[in-house]
Amino acid sequence: ESSQFCDAGIGYGESTCGVSSSSSTKLLIKGGTVVNAHEMEVADVYVEDGIIVAVRPNIKVGDDVTVLDATGKFVMPGGIDPHTHLDFEFMGTQTIDDFFSGQAAALAGGTTMHIDFAIPVNGSLLSGLEAYEKKSKKSCMDYGFHMAITKWDEVVSKEMEIMVNEKGINSFKFFMHYKGSLMINDELLLQGFKKCKSLGALAMVHAENGDAAYEGQRRMIELGITGPEGNALSSPPVLEGEATARAIKLAGFVNTPLYVVHVMSIDAMEEISRARKSGLKVIGEPVVSGLVLNDSWLWDPDFITAAKYVMSPPIRAAGHGKALQAALSMGTLQLVGTDHCTFNSTQKALGIDDFQKIPNGVNGIEERMHLVWDTMVESGQISVTDYVRVTSTECARIFNIYPRKGAIRAGSDADIIILNPNSSFEISAKSHHSRSDTNVYEGWRGKGKVEVTISGGRVVWLNDELKVFPGSGKYVEMRPFSYLFNGIGKADAKYLSSLKAPVKRFRATT
Ligand code: URP
Numbered sequence: 001e002s003s004q005f006c007d008a009g010i011g012y013g014e015s016t017c018g019v020s021s022s023s024s025t026k027l028l029i030k031g032g033t034v035v036n037a038h039e040m041e042v043a044d045v046y047v048e049d050g051i052i053v054a055v056r057p058n059i060k061v062g063d064d065v066t067v068l069d070a071t072g073k074f075v076m077p078g079g080i081d082p083h084t085h086l087d088f089e090f091m092g093t094q095t096i097d098d099f100f101s102g103q104a105a106a107l108a109g110g111t112t113m114h115i116d117f118a119i120p121v122n123g124s125l126l127s128g129l130e131a132y133e134k135k136s137k138k139s140c141m142d143y144g145f146h147m148a149i150t151k152w153d154e155v156v157s158k159e160m161e162i163m164v165n166e167k168g169i170n171s172f173k174f175f176m177h178y179k180g181s182l183m184i185n186d187e188l189l190l191q192g193f194k195k196c197k198s199l200g201a202l203a204m205v206h207a208e209n210g211d212a213a214y215e216g217q218r219r220m221i222e223l224g225i226t227g228p229e230g231n232a233l234s235s236p237p238v239l240e241g242e243a244t245a246r247a248i249k250l251a252g253f254v255n256t257p258l259y260v261v262h263v264m265s266i267d268a269m270e271e272i273s274r275a276r277k278s279g280l281k282v283i284g285e286p287v288v289s290g291l292v293l294n295d296s297w298l299w300d301p302d303f304i305t306a307a308k309y310v311m312s313p314p315i316r317a318a319g320h321g322k323a324l325q326a327a328l329s330m331g332t333l334q335l336v337g338t339d340h341c342t343f344n345s346t347q348k349a350l351g352i353d354d355f356q357k358i359p360n361g362v363n364g365i366e367e368r369m370h371l372v373w374d375t376m377v378e379s380g381q382i383s384v385t386d387y388v389r390v391t392s393t394e395c396a397r398i399f400n401i402y403p404r405k406g407a408i409r410a411g412s413d414a415d416i417i418i419l420n421p422n423s424s425f426e427i428s429a430k431s432h433h434s435r436s437d438t439n440v441y442e443g444w445r446g447k448g449k450v451e452v453t454i455s456g457g458r459v460v461w462l463n464d465e466l467k468v469f470p471g472s473g474k475y476v477e478m479r480p481f482s483y484l485f486n487g488i489g490k491a492d493a494k495y496l497s498s499l500k501a502p503v504k505r506f507r508a509t510t
Pocket residue numbers: 085206262310311312313339341360361362
């Protein structure tokens with residue numbers, strides 16, 4: 001093949017090029033506007049062996065260095081997706097994207113790291129992690145794990161210590177939804193929050209009242225509503241608002257930071273806003289589907305078209321997305337994920353007669369960077385520096401891997417994208433790199449295109465061609481006690497002193 005780059009296409013397993021990657025261990029990105037979360041400047045970026053060595057104007061190099069011209073373009077930290085489900089066994093089936101195809105898609109869209117949710121096996125965190133370590137061996141970009149907590153006992157409590165102290169995991173997700181499978185109760189939530197606090201690990205919640213959503217599903221079936229619209233109708237925003245408020249209040253009672261995943265509604269966003277105004281350490285993560293889509297698709301007469309939008313919490317009525325965008329631009333919400341959890345049409349068809357059986361999840365890992373640029377930067381809602389913050393830097397800070405990730409600066413990993421603001425993108429299942437046969441953003445055209453992706457110092461995406469190798473991605477260990485834990489001890493001390501001394505009472509003597 002003449003091209004140095006392979007079109008890896010769908011179903012690729014190995015690179016067919018055979019071109020050695022050693023030629024790209026030294027790399028110079030010339031003349032672009034280098035963007036970090038707090039500044040931008042025209043500068044060159046020099047990379048050696050996967051690490052950024054220098055960032056300054058007019059860097060001179062020898063002719064053994066590969067040079068990429070970025071004049072008139074933005075040079076930014078690769079995206080970090082805080083919320084994905086690759087190779088996930090869920091609702092009686094398995095996501096169609098595994099750690100290779102999902103990551104290849106991510107790289108083609110400018111995301112160079114993701115944090116996936118490792119799921120326990122029969123409640124065991126160690127077995128769950130072992131399974132995810134196997135699944136992720138084929139990785140072609142860097143990744144980390146959150147761990148879900150699905151039951152509570154002394155063993156789980158001890159395993160949480162092992163996860164944090166030995167396995168590089170610093171966050172745990174609690175599902176307040178999916179009654180009968182992943183859902184946990186308030187007692188477990190409290191025990192889990194307490195343990196997270198003691199370990200310096202971040203508690204994360206899927207906030208939806210699972211008991212009420214279950215009741216909502218009964219109601220829909222009784223009314224004869226069995227189609228995909230039952231997804232939205234059975235779990236309205238009020239159930240998300242209630243669970244968000246409950247999780248926030250319980251985390252506040254324990255005094256530990258909280259991260260609310262996939263914030264889909266005004267109701268949930270307003271609870272987060274109120275909490276942050278009162279000084280609580282609460283992070284809110286909108287996902288791309290919640291920011292840019294609305295629920296009208298769920299009423300589409302074609303089952304497969306409607307079913308591809310089924311997820312939990314449901315995509316909301318028009319108006320919620322706009323409000324979430326505003327909250328993101330104001331800083332009420334801090335970073336954008338995807339909840340990438342893809343099923344193809346045959347899998348979605350498991351729920352042809354009953355919306356409760358439609359596997360929940362939508363795509364987004366490849367589309368996030370483009371859609372956030374198009375929706376938020378092109379519209380003038382956020383600056384280019386804020387774009388870097390919400391797609392990369394803030395995630396790196398929250399999960400304590402900054403500035404190794406999330407920054408273009410000497411010493412950081414060379415996970416870099418070049419975005420051309422004058423070019424355009426178009427989304428279609430025909431051209432995307434996910435294995436899914438559908439795309440919830442089908443037909444979307446927008447401004448701004450990721451033209452180059454560099455992962456670990458290697459050019460993996462150029463001229464619309466992917467060059468990826470299974471096994472080249474590294475596991476990124478994440479240490480506890482991120483910046484969110486600053487001040488937790490002071491607040492505890494203040495609380496204890498407010499209790500004053502125990503009241504001395506005298507017993508009446510006779
Ligand atoms: O519908 C969704 N969100 N599927 C993935 C699992 C989860 O709740 O994050």
